Amino acid sequence: MDGNYYLDALVKGDSKVVSKIYDVNFKQVKRFILQNKGNTEDAEDIFQKALLQIAVRHKKDGIHINTTFDGFLFTVCKNLWRRELNSHKSRVTNSEIVEQVSEAKDNARAIIEQKRQELFIEMLDKISENCKMILSLFFAKVSYAEIIETTEYTSETVVRQRVFKCKKKLTDLIKEDLRFNSLREL
Amino acid sequence: MNLEDDILIEQFLRNELSEQEKESFLERVKNDADFREEYLLEKQLFESLNEEEWSFAENIDNKETNELEALFESKEIQNLKEVIKKASTKPKVSRGKIISFLSGFAAAVVLGFLILKPMFSPSVLDTNVLYAEYVDFNNLPSFIERGIDDAKGTLIEAEKLFKQKKYDESAVIFQEFLKENKSESGAYIYAALSHAELKNFDKAIEILDTLKESDLIDAEKAYWYKSLIYLKEKQTEKAEKELQYIIDNSLFNKIKAEELIRKFQ
Numbered sequence: 380m381d382g383n384y385y386l387d388a389l390v391k392g393d394s395k396v397v398s399k400i401y402d403v404n405f406k407q408v409k410r411f412i413l414q415n416k417g418n419t420e421d422a423e424d425i426f427q428k429a430l431l432q433i434a435v436r437h438k439k440d441g442i443h444i445n446t447t448f449d450g451f452l453f454t455v456c457k458n459l460w461r462r463e464l465n466s467h468k469s470r471v472t473n474s475e476i477v478e479q480v481s482e483a484k485d486n487a488r489a490i491i492e493q494k495r496q497e498l499f500i501e502m503l504d505k506i507s508e509n510c511k512m513i514l515s516l517f518f519a520k521v522s523y524a525e526i527i528e529t530t531e532y533t534s535e536t537v538v539r540q541r542v543f544k545c546k547k548k549l550t551d552l553i554k555e556d557l558r559f560n561s562l563r564e565l
Numbered sequence: 566m567n568l569e570d571d572i573l574i575e576q577f578l579r580n581e582l583s584e585q586e587k588e589s590f591l592e593r594v595k596n597d598a599d600f601r602e603e604y605l606l607e608k609q610l611f612e613s614l615n616e617e618e619w620s621f622a623e624n625i626d627n628k629e630t631n632e633l634e635a636l637f638e639s640k641e642i643q644n645l646k647e648v649i650k651k652a653s654t655k656p657k658v659s660r661g662k663i664i665s666f667l668s669g670f671a672a673a674v675v676l677g678f679l680i681l682k683p684m685f686s687p688s689v690l691d692t693n694v695l696y697a698e699y700v701d702f703n704n705l706p707s708f709i710e711r712g713i714d715d716a717k718g719t720l721i722e723a724e725k726l727f728k729q730k731k732y733d734e735s736a737v738i739f740q741e742f743l744k745e746n747k748s749e750s751g752a753y754i755y756a757a758l759s760h761a762e763l764k765n766f767d768k769a770i771e772i773l774d775t776l777k778e779s780d781l782i783d784a785e786k787a788y789w790y791k792s793l794i795y796l797k798e799k800q801t802e803k804a805e806k807e808l809q810y811i812i813d814n815s816l817f818n819k820i821k822a823e824e825l826i827r828k829f830q
Contacts, residue, residue, distance in 0.1 A: 392645045397652040465619040487633035491622040518614035561629045564605040
């Protein structure tokens with residue numbers, strides 16, 4: 380699906396295009412959610428939220444999609460579902476009272492979070508392949524012992540130093556990017 | 566930031582500090598602005614780039630969130646929300662739509678055909694979709710994950726063929742394997758599903774009946790896969806009977822059976 384054509388039609392509320400987006404993409408999203416602890420109702424909810432999120436973003440700033448519309452939509456759905464699963468988790472583990480926010484505010488926050496993730500991944504792609512590989516393992520909470528097993532590094536100290544240097548490159552790039560100002564935690 | 570601070574932040578995020586260390590860590594986060602900035606960015610990175618977690622926007626500059634919030638509440642987006650909702654509930658292929666494309670005699674023939682044999686009825690269409698969703702090929706038990714030994718080599722090969730959709734070949738290998746090894750429940754399931762994909766439904770059911778009659782721990786899984794194969798074959802009454810049996814006897818996938826039975830009833 381051509382990205383920009385679908386974005387424009389979606390913002391305009393073109394019901395034919397919206398139906399087509401459903402026909403082409405919903406099954407895949409539903410399958411993903413059913414395989415990850417959700418049900419059909421969750422899939423409907425996430426799919427609708429994702430389309431709305433994309434429309435609002437495109438209307439506000441204009442989105443430019445590098446891949447296909449389908450791929451982009453699937454990533455947004457996947458992330459919204461990750462968000463949903465983690466919000467349940469924090470509600471269960473935190474004894475603090477969860478702040479009640481309006482649906483619009485919660486949707487707005489989800490956009491900030493999605494944009495933040497996109498920025499991080501974009502910057503991760505800018506550093507060297509080696510740094511990207513080692514940081515991907517590090518952020519996935521793979522232990523140092525396992526990192527040593529899967530790379531050519533021979534000791535924990537060397538891996539730690541490498542992680543430190545790579546992380547510095549990544550965080551410098553993120554901080555230099557103007558978009559980060561409105562996305563960062565205060 | 567120095568390496569020591571970096572390690573400290575990492576230990577906090579990996580939950581490796583003692584209670585006392587955590588307390589002093591949080592105290593420093595509160596009072597040391599630079600340290601706080603480093604900690605927060607690393608926390609966001611950890612949560613964003615780890616598939617299991619998600620980085621929530623908890624305390625950010627309100628300007629952009631307020632603008633987005635206003636947009637979500639705008640009439641235009643509220644209208645779009647309705648359009649999206651309607652699209653989700655709209656039947657995907659309606660008889661009316663099919664007929665509207667045809668005229669006169671052709672429409673009459675199609676209508677007559679539909680009355681005699683309702684092949685476009687939603688329930689018939691849905692059974693295939695339901696089968697595809699619930700059979701979940703990606704989460705079938707894997708022989709590969711269990712490691713290789715001589716007896717399993719054949720199974721691994723057959724599983725690969727199954728994944729490559731070479732069902733005729735995988736069906737033969739699994740069945741041959743079962744002649745000599747009657748205690749591998751996964752092989753019955755793969756053999757049956759291979760036959761189902763080849764539309765040899767009777768054979769598929771026969772294999773699952775053998776599994777059902779066996780004294781294997783996984784024998785009860787036969788009911789679940791039988792119900793799915795009946796669905797694929799559009800034998801909804803038989804599928805329903807198997808699902809009801811699963812529910813009544815609390816067998817494998819009881820919750821999914823309850824969910825599924827509600828969908829096609």
